[in-house]
Amino acid sequence: MxxxxxxxxxxxxxxGGAGHVAFAETFREVFGVGEIPTGISFAGRSDRAICRDIMQHSGIEPSVENWQVFFEDYRQRLQRVLSELEGxxxxxxxxxxxxxxxxxxxxxxxxxxxxxxxxxxxxxxxxxxxxxxxxxxxxxxxxxxxxxxxxxxxxxxxxxxxxxxxxxxxxxxxxxxxxxxxxxxxxxxxxxxxxxxxxxxxxxxxxxxxxxxxxxxxxxxxxxxxxxxxxxxxx
Ligand SMILES: [Mg+2]
Known part of the structure; x- marks a missing residue:
């Protein structure tokens, strides 16, 4: 094969940038991070690595527990954002x-x-x-x-x-x-x-x-x- x-x-x-929008919403609503720090690239990178980098830049412990909190919210937002954006x-x-x-x-x-x-x-x-x-x-x-x-x-x-x-x-x-x-x-x-x-x-x-x-x-x-x-x- x-x-x-x-x-x-x-x-x-x-x-249409659904991943980025859902990431930004989750960090704003759940972790109180106003904006995704500039300089954190999304292209070609893993969601886990992007999440870790944003947490490190924002003074949030990049722990397994915080990843799980992030992901539980992100998955729901992603579904909604995908239906709203035009791609x-x-x-x-x-x-x-x-x-x-x-x-x-x-x-x-x-x-x-x-x-x-x-x-x-x-x-x-x-x-x-x-x-x-x-x-x-x-x-x-x-x-x-x-x-x-x-x-x-x-x-x-x-x-x-x-x-x-x-x-x-x-x-x-x-x-x-x-x-x-x-x-x-x-x-x-x-x-x-x-x-x-x-x-x-x-x-x-x-x-x-x-x-x-x-x-x-x-x-x-x-x-x-x-x-x-x-x-x-x-x-
Ligand atoms: Mg790609």
């Missing part, structure tokens, strides 16, 4: 997913800094719910490379468990930030960078992915790699 792991924000879809599925995403779904040797999963709940809420809100069989998420991890390792393990377990005795024979990571490129490298994946999020084609190219795309409408080379990798490695 060949696994294709998708990042969510800026790769599959744009929510979009990015160009080429639906066609690419449908093409990959037709390939019996390929399975698609998620590799995201979102919590698992946030990942399900965002994909469901944009009609992509139920299409990703496994994933790595940002509930526990502050380092994206660790999330990539989780996603790889989940893909290996899915390959063995779902269809008998299959082995994972290759992995592709598709994401929109330098952090996606780095974490894809860290698990030995073929890395596709797509410039539909916060980084430009040239910024992404400088990180050394295997392939850089302006958007996912131009997926011929990506699909050719999936096919070639399956022939090279998958029995």
């Amino acid at each position: 060949y696994a294709v792991l998708f990042d969510i924000d800026g790769t599959l879809l744009l929510t 979009t599925v990015l160009p080429g995403v639906i066609d690419l997913i449908e093409t990959l779904e037709q390939d019996d040797n390929t399975a698609i999963g998620l590799l995201t800094g979102n919590t698992e709940f946030g990942a399900m809420a965002k994909t469901s809100a944009y009609g992509l719910g139920g299409r990703f069989a496994f994933g790595g998420y940002g509930d526990l991890r502050t380092n994206r490379n660790d999330i990539a390792a989780d996603a790889l393990l989940a893909a290996q377990q899915y390959a063995r468990g779902a269809e008998g005795e299959r082995e994972l024979c290759g992995t592709m990571v598709i994401g929109d930030t330098p952090a996606d490129v780095e974490c894809g490298r860290s698990i030995g994946a073929y890395v596709v960078a797509v410039a539909t999020g916060s980084s430009s084609v040239s910024e992404l190219a400088a990180c050394g992915p295997d392939l850089v795309l302006a958007d996912l409408t131009d997926a011929e080379e990506l699909l050719a790699e999936v096919e070639a990798a399956a022939q090279r490695h998958c029995p």
